[in-house]
Amino acid sequence: MQQLKVCELFAGVGGFRLGLENSGHYTVVWSNQWEPSTKAQHASLVYEAKFGPKNHSNINIEEVPTSEVPDHDILVGGFPCQDYSVATTLKNSKGLIGKKGVLWWSIHRILSEKKVKPKYLFLENVDRLLKSPSNQRGRDFAVMLRSLNDLGYAVEWRVINAADYGMPQRRRRVFFLGYHKSTALYKKFKVSTPKEWLLEHGVISSAFPTQSTAQNMDSFFIEEDLVSLSNAFNPDKGLSPFLNSGVCIDGTVSTLKTNPSYDEDCTVLSDVLENGSASEDLFISDADLPKWEYLKGSKKEVRKTKAGFEYNYSEGSMVFPDALNQPSRTIITGEGGKSPSRFKHVIPTRRGLRRLSPLELERLNMFPDNHTKLEGISDTKRAFFMGNALVVGVVKKIGAVLFQKIKEVEK
Template sequence: MKLKVCELFAGVGGFRLGLEKAGGYEVVWSNQWEPSTKTQHASQVYAARFGSQNHSNTDIEQVATDEIPNHDLLVGGFPCQDYSVATTLKNSKGLLGKKGVLWWSIHRILSEKKKKPKYLILENVDRLLKSPSSQRGRDFAIMLKSLSDLDYVIEWRVINAAEYGMPQRRRRVFIIGIHKSSALYSKYMNEKPEDILLRKSVLANSFPVQKVALNLSSFLLDDSVLSVSENFNKYKKLSPFLNSGICIKGIVTTGKTTPNYGGSAKMLSEILENGVIPNDYFISDVDLPKWEYLKGGKKEVRKTKEGYKYNYSEGSMVFPDALDKPSRTIITGEGGKSPSRFKHVVQTKKGMRRLTPVELERLNMFPDNHTKLEGISDTKRAFFMGNALVVGVVERIADSLLEEIVV
């Protein structure tokens, strides 16, 4: 029997692709809503590839929990925002997430579901472990405390896909939740934190690390989410959360792990298309100096709108991009012809050019032309990939979760 999955913040379906590649999972409900655009392009792609049945294109904050079917696994790449909390006016013990913060939609679903999902796989940018700058690590601490209060053991790891042979240097934090109703919960409860992080967990099995002393640190989160929000790590410059960790009953244990991978690595050159590339992707002689300036190092005096002069400096970037290494991280502004410091540029026999939508899909390990749909521009397709996750990472985590459940 397959695990039933609820996919939130689905985008164009990266989580679903990884789960389906692993096998053993069935998405029974999905949601994708983009508040800043009238036309819901990502949802259109998702529905075109996976079907519109059981797919919701409604603001998740407006979806009642009882409209979401029961599921075994909840997944989602939720936005990184300010997760601060406040007491309600009617009830000083009640908590409200900051309005418009989508983490609290996940929390609300988990809180209100009588049959809670046994497993969670969540993904975010790694700065989540350090935000906000005024109170380093507070947002992640709020997440850990609120999930712990809902009887989840939480494991996390910052994973750079390229360090495990994948074609893009994309660093993201992956968060695994195991509910006490799952048989897997007792496995976590009965192991030492160091053993969990090194070898006896979903993430340790899917992304092995070197078996060295981790120099672990441990601390207890405050007794309420509100207290965590107001007091966690106040006046300190560094976040206490390192790239790996575990939270069990509010006790956090964290350390720095180092990848242990000896397999093959995929290079940028291996994902390039062999066919005819449209001329629009090639950089003209007229535009080349603009690209060289933006990619180059700078030490110059600049002026604000108010006329204030200041010294500006930045280092140079490799230009064009190295073909014998995994690519740099794709960002949402990857598309379009305009010169940019951050867009990828490769040298080919015909000249220097930008990456095509298919090549960007390959860097995230999506099927070719997954995002190709009538009415959706190449620039929008590039935007999708800037927001997407690396499918191969999800597939390996999904494989490991199934193995842990079976064992």
Template sequence: MQKLKVCELFAGVGGFRLGLENTGKYEVVWSNQWEPSTKTQHASLVYEARFGHENHSNTNLEEVPTSEIPDHDILVGGFPCQDYSVATTLKNSKGLIGKKGVLWWSIHRILSEKENKPKYLFFENVDRLLKSPSSQRGRDFAVMLKSLNNLGYAVEWRVINAAEYGMPQRRRRVFFLGYHKSTEIYKTLQETSPTKWVLERGTIASAFSVKKQGVPISFSLEKNLVSLSNSFNLEKGLSPFLNSGICMGNEVHTLKTAAEYYGPPGVISDILEEQLPDSEFNIPEADIPKWEYLKGAKKEIRKTKDGFEYNYSEGSMVFPDALDQPSRTIITGEGGKSPSRFKHVVQTSTGLRRLFPVELERLNMFPDNHTKLEGISNTKRAFFMGNALVVGVVEQMGNGLFQKIDALEEQLQS
């Protein structure tokens, strides 16, 4: 089978591309990365330095005409988590708009306008997506699933914690795959029991083995997208979406699953560099009490700016980080010297220090110094890794998808 052509949106510094290209089975034919809040497009500069500027767009995706995006087999991206509510507009007979600046609707627009729609979709987001917004838990995901169903796609999803599959960072993200109704996977999914697909037969199950926990739930999505957006889960109860599931033809089947993995764990000690005695990452003795306070348990009275007093409490965190465990999730504020509750600190032969940028890259399974570039600060490199995905998850999923397509094509031919 030939390589699948990929269009990569919200490309960041290229985690999706690395994961898919590592398999040798995908080729990126067009990419887009645009950061609205900064003048210098740092992530795009890194992307172009690593992959070249050909077929790379550094323009606001909302302003890119669909005609400029080449045809592709699979559309991928880790899109921003925003408010995905739907509204109607009198001028637009189709009646569907999202809020301006909400990039899900740019994906929707590309899929709507493409005459040759991509056969497959592969998206990533924070797992909070399954239960947002707090006023209508699960509504945002319901709107997405429904809008993809309307465009002819079935969807399967899973929340994956990379550390539960032997990778060195505890990073929980929801991954979802879409299959166009013209594909063999769609037809196979139609003929397979939903629970069997989620646990055994599905693409994600073949890449990341799971076991069942609890009872499957099934429900229908309202046919009208706008009324779905307005009325979904108004009771303000828990989200009906569990950590695994499929949605096809407005029917949702969802199930709680747990990772099934028996290999060695990935741990922090696997990714550590040799210590540099005079490194800027070393923590001065004078700062250690501040770090200990921020990482420690607290029960104290605090004041708001208006002078209102309230009780504040939080539990303690392991300090320094345990070297024989996977790391905590890297967040965008990981960089910089100032003491923080959430930054990683390790004990080495020469004392306590923060993690080097190359070690943060390794926790996301990027190549060493992928983000090292003139004009890119160490703080910015840490920010990139706080925004990135774990490359190993994408690689495994990409392999699983390609093998599924290949196997079904072989069956057709035999």
């Protein structure tokens, strides 16, 4: 079986591409990266510098006609977490559209309009997708699952924390895979029981072994009309019905709470550090130390709003400095820059306390060293990229197993 052709949307600095191409079984035939809020397209510049400008699009995906997206076997992307509610156009009650600027609907449009639909989908998002929005928990994911089912895809998902499988960062993300009904893998999915697929036979469970908790599997049907689904899903503000693992096929969801099963070596924060080569300006000055200590510490204090309203504010303390003998905390987009912060990482060294370097942040996401290093790209921007990126090792593992399973069933 030759390599699978990939279309990479919301490409950022290329985490999906690195993971899939490193597995040796995939080749990216088209990519798109557009940052709506900035004039300079820094992530796209880094992407082109690393992978070349050929077949890379730096235009708002909402404005790219589907005819410009070449046929591909697998569509991948970490799309932005937004409000995915459904609206109808007055002119055409059948014409379902999401709100403008909500990029899930660009994926939906491409899948709808493609004559040759991609056989597989591999998507990623923050784990709160399973329980958003707060007034109708789970609605957004229900809308996605139903719309993918309507387009001919069965879906499996799992919330994966990279550190649970030996990777250097505690980063929880939901990964979901779609299989088009024309594929042999879909047919195998359909004849498995949901529990077998989630615990043994599925792609994600084969890549990242799991065990079920004592709880039973929950099953329910997602209604077909997307507008009424959007308006009426889980209206009583209860918990989301979506647990951390699940499948959806023909509108029926089966979902289960699972725990990771892993007992091999783990990478910890000290394993990724630059030893002795970290830049001088990463070190925290004596003058700034009290600010860092205050922000990282626990607080119980009275604060005032701009309008003069007083309220009691409290928060617990953070580990300060960060523990070197464990995987790191989740990297955030505001990790760069000198200003003291509650959430930036600070590590102890022989020379004193310092922040993490862009190189170390890349290693925490399992990117190659200096992947984002480019003239005109600041360290703060490089940190921002890593706060937005995914852990490449997770993609590589799922990609390798997906290819293997496709090969097995197509024999």
